[in-house]
Amino acid sequence: MKKPIITLAVSTIVGIGTVFGGVSFKTEAASLSSLKDQQDKIHNQRSSVNSTINQAKQKIDSLQGQQVDVKTEMKRIDLAIGDTNTKIREKQAKVDDTKAQIAKLQSDIKVIQERIKKRNDLLKERARNYQETGGMVNYLEVLMGSQSFSDFIDRANAVSTIMEADQEILKQADADKKELETKQAQVEKELSSLQSMLKELQNMNQQLNGQRAEKDKLLGSLQAQEQHVQEDVMNMEEQNQVLASQEASIQKAIQMEQQRQAELARQQAAAQASQSKGSSGGGSSASSAAPPVTGGSFMRPAVGPISSTYGPRWGEFHYGVDIANPGANVPIVAAADGVVAVSHYSQSYGNVVYITHSINGHIYTTVYAHMQVRMVSEGQVVSKGQQVGIMGSTGEATGQHLHFELYNGPWKYHSAINPMGIVPL
Ligand SMILES: [Zn+2]
Known part of the structure; x- marks a missing residue:
């Protein structure tokens, strides 16, 4: 069931590519094959x-x-x-x-x-x-x-x-x-x-x-x-x-x-x-405490100071960035457009959501851990700034904070990268 869709899609792109010339066609075919x-x-x-x-x-x-x-x-x-x-x-x-x-x-x-x-x-x-x-x-x-x-x-x-x-x-x-x-x-x-x-x-x-x-x-x-x-x-x-x-x-x-x-x-x-009116704005966040939707591929997933950065911590390695906010009902939003890969309760992460992003044909994965509640389910398409949950301290967490992780590619155990410089935190 998967294969026919891809074959069909590729043939469509080949058609478009022929119309609009080589360079853009090559990039897009490459992003799909990636x-x-x-x-x-x-x-x-x-x-x-x-x-x-x-x-x-x-x-x-x-x-x-x-x-x-x-x-x-x-x-x-x-x-x-x-x-x-x-x-x-x-x-x-x-x-x-x-x-x-x-x-x-x-x-x-x-x-x-x-x-x-x-x-x-x-x-x-x-x-x-x-x-x-x-x-x-x-x-x-x-x-x-x-x-x-x-x-x-x-x-x-x-x-x-x-x-x-x-x-x-x-x-x-x-x-x-x-x-x-x-x-x-x-x-x-x-x-x-x-x-x-x-x-x-x-x-x-x-x-x-x-x-x-x-x-x-x-x-x-x-x-x-x-x-x-x-x-x-x-x-x-x-x-x-x-x-x-x-x-x-x-x-x-x-x-x-x-x-x-x-x-x-x-x-x-x-x-x-004709002249293009291509403007894409439109954050869908409803809560006043949600972070403002910014330009670029990624945005900040929650409001609050960074309480812990990526790197060695307490003799271990901290694979994410913590954003702490003691407020009530602090919204957590998707850092970019994507598809919810995982939405479940984990012993360590507590209520956690994984989102798969395809940014210019490259896969990134973001993880939002310790949430009080999850508001999206697996397979759901989410847009940048869309609320995925509420900040909490479920799982192995001390104090209310968002533990945010970024992966270059799909999620893989202990291979999160430093989101600083990629996600505007
Ligand atoms: Zn953390």
Whole structure:
């Protein structure tokens, strides 16, 4: 549907060109082919943006796949941590138990040691008494005091039994003590083995926690990368949408250019016949606060002082010129005749309008951002000075102002030029 119109138009121009001579014909044919070139360029940009979007989406898939892998690893590590923690608790309980056992053994040993000591003291005391009082005599006295031989035997036996019993009790106590000490040594060995197992488990747990922290970090990095690519895709999708709209508006601009050229040809024909009255004025602005329509291709888009110029600002680059005006209902007007390429709400620009201008066959694009309201729609033809919206502070804006951008050619991300000297600001 596009092609036949152009073919028809070109043949019309060829006709006019033949009538009015070479120079003007060449310029106008060139301006049309330049418009067509711009359109092709946008078309190529779109397919390039589309393939970049596809690449980005593949990258997102891959990043998401990697995240799934990392999460699987995290699950495995979490389960292992849970497992070692359970084992640590079990071993710790055993260690506590064994320690209690050792404490009990130690107190038992102490009791026996005390008993042995008491017994020893008693025996020593008795031995000392024997010596001091001539124990043997006393002993003999006991024996000599016997009434009869059998009494003597009884007494002798009794003495020896008492001594033997003392020895036996001592021996038994000593054996008990040795047994307890053996048991304590054994339990202590058990304890040290338990403690080394516990230490091993704790090391393992520490290692697992380290691995888990690493995976957390990795996942965080993958998520950040994915978010970054997602933002790129969103940005590119907005670019794509703007490019598509521009393609349509340039198509319309081509038609306008054709009409303009046809009108120009008619006027030239009329001028040859009589005197021309060709005066073009006529601003269509209704609001008193609208800027006056000036001569030339471009005019100022709003009334108010320039609060920020094109160039580096706050460590970034300011791609436009800001016109600030705190008044109520400050009109924003088209800086030149054109076609509305984009009229939408953007996260950063807020309410924004893009206008495609064909100035002597060359495409310019102007952007009007942060508007309170938009008053034109995509595809609409606007004339210089026509109101397109009201100044505001929508999107990423501080204070009420117009953020105005100019592009040499169609809109392209981060390629706005300085409008000073082109647009009378
Ligand atoms: Zn700005």
